Amino acid sequence: MTIFDEKIDRLNTASVKWEATKEVFGEADLWPMWVADMDFKPPQAVIEAIQKRADHGVFGYTFIPESTKQAIQAWVLKRHGWSIDPSWLIYCSGVVQAISTAVQAFTEEGDRVLLQSPVYTPFFNMIEQNNRIVVNAPLILENDGYKIDYTRFEDALKSGCKLFLLCNPHNPGGRVWTKEELSRIGELCLKYNCLILSDEIHSDLVYKEYKHIPIASLTNDLSENVITCIAPSKTFNLAGLQASVAIIKNTKLRKQFDETLKRQGYFSLNTFGITAMEAAYRDGEAWLEELIDYLQENKQYALRFLQEHLPEISCVKPEGTYLLWLDCRKLGLSDEKLRTALLQKGKLALEPGSKYGPGGEGFVRMNIACPKDYLMEGLKRLKNALK
Numbered sequence: 001m002t003i004f005d006e007k008i009d010r011l012n013t014a015s016v017k018w019e020a021t022k023e024v025f026g027e028a029d030l031w032p033m034w035v036a037d038m039d040f041k042p043p044q045a046v047i048e049a050i051q052k053r054a055d056h057g058v059f060g061y062t063f064i065p066e067s068t069k070q071a072i073q074a075w076v077l078k079r080h081g082w083s084i085d086p087s088w089l090i091y092c093s094g095v096v097q098a099i100s101t102a103v104q105a106f107t108e109e110g111d112r113v114l115l116q117s118p119v120y121t122p123f124f125n126m127i128e129q130n131n132r133i134v135v136n137a138p139l140i141l142e143n144d145g146y147k148i149d150y151t152r153f154e155d156a157l158k159s160g161c162k163l164f165l166l167c168n169p170h171n172p173g174g175r176v177w178t179k180e181e182l183s184r185i186g187e188l189c190l191k192y193n194c195l196i197l198s199d200e201i202h203s204d205l206v207y208k209e210y211k212h213i214p215i216a217s218l219t220n221d222l223s224e225n226v227i228t229c230i231a232p233s234k235t236f237n238l239a240g241l242q243a244s245v246a247i248i249k250n251t252k253l254r255k256q257f258d259e260t261l262k263r264q265g266y267f268s269l270n271t272f273g274i275t276a277m278e279a280a281y282r283d284g285e286a287w288l289e290e291l292i293d294y295l296q297e298n299k300q301y302a303l304r305f306l307q308e309h310l311p312e313i314s315c316v317k318p319e320g321t322y323l324l325w326l327d328c329r330k331l332g333l334s335d336e337k338l339r340t341a342l343l344q345k346g347k348l349a350l351e352p353g354s355k356y357g358p359g360g361e362g363f364v365r366m367n368i369a370c371p372k373d374y375l376m377e378g379l380k381r382l383k384n385a386l387k
């Protein structure tokens with residue numbers, strides 16, 4: 001037994017994952033393996049830091065103290081080998097807010113913004129809702145995972161994109177992009193004068209054989225051309241506390257980004273977000289190592305189960321994230337039939353692949369960041385739904 005085996009009742013906590021399925025899927029009582037949060041408590045040090053702050057009892061306006069900045073700086077250096085300066089940090093409530101802010105700060109209405117589908121849905125939304133144009137250079141699925149089509153990528157850049165939204169590690173495909181891949185797309189973006197927003201929210205959740213590389217850490221030129229987004233929310237399961245960080249070395253870009261945030265009327269993080277973020281980055285490393293081991297076991301279990309019971313479904317090899325991207329195309333079901341089978345027969349909530357744009361049709365995304373017993377229940381339901 002590990003701490004991650006504990007089954008915590010999340011009902012009556014206004015949990016999106018557990019209590020919003022009726023609203024999102026049209027059905028209550030679904031087994032929830034969809035939205036990306038974990039059914040685990042964060043490190044004890046985080047809970048205690050929040051409790052201590054709550055006990056103080058006064059919750060006035062709060063700034064980001066030096067100790068929080070140092071905790072972030074030390075974490076990025078220790079975990080990812082990237083030496084950053086605290087003055088490069090800007091704080092946002094979430095990474096999606098940071099993406100939208102970058103779109104607003106660095107592009108104009110009608111400008112073209114590049115992404116690689118299938119990819120996290122708000123990438124599309126933040127471009128479109130800001131009246132910019134989505135330019136897609138789709139990823140190619142090969143046997144061992146998604147690959148970049150450099151010709152299409154370069155053609156898209158040639159068409160005049162001002163900003164590229166990179167997802168590293170990749171949600172939903174689980175790729176942890178290599179140094180070679182990142183260097184190549186990074187150089188192309190420099191060549192065509194395209195800024196990069198690198199969403200690295202999943203960067204701490206990488207399986208042991210792989211290594212996350214912040215694209216901004218590769219060369220000096222790239223460090224000046226990238227806005228990197230990180231957050232303790234995925235790593236330590238703190239999404240409800242809404243704290244994230246944009247790392248922007250380039251002074252001019254940082255100023256533009258900051259001014260745009262201020263125009264939105266956004267000035268600082270929530271007091272508890274700051275407290276939790278500092279404690280997590282300062283004291284959460286041992287917990288994270290245990291978490292990754294646990295996720296690795298869940299992943300192996302799920303892959304074995306699929307091979308044995310649902311061999312028609314193949315899982316795109318996960319290198320990072322706690323999400324499995326399941327290729328159901330061999331079942332020959334339309335997205336609608338797949339959805340109905342999962343919801344009606346399986347009583348199982350998974351993310352439909354079509355949400356992730358072209359290339360997502362016929363896939364579903366399963367979140368395995370839960371106690372093993374929950375995973376077993378979910379897999380059983382998947383089998384009942386699709387057998």
Ligand SMILES: Cc1ncc(COP(=O)(O)O)c(C=O)c1O
Nearest residue numbers: 036094095096097120171201244
């Ligand atoms: C790639 C990616 N970016 C951003 C987010 C959400 O970030 P936030 O809650 O900080 O806005 C997620 C959540 O699943 C994600 O997968």
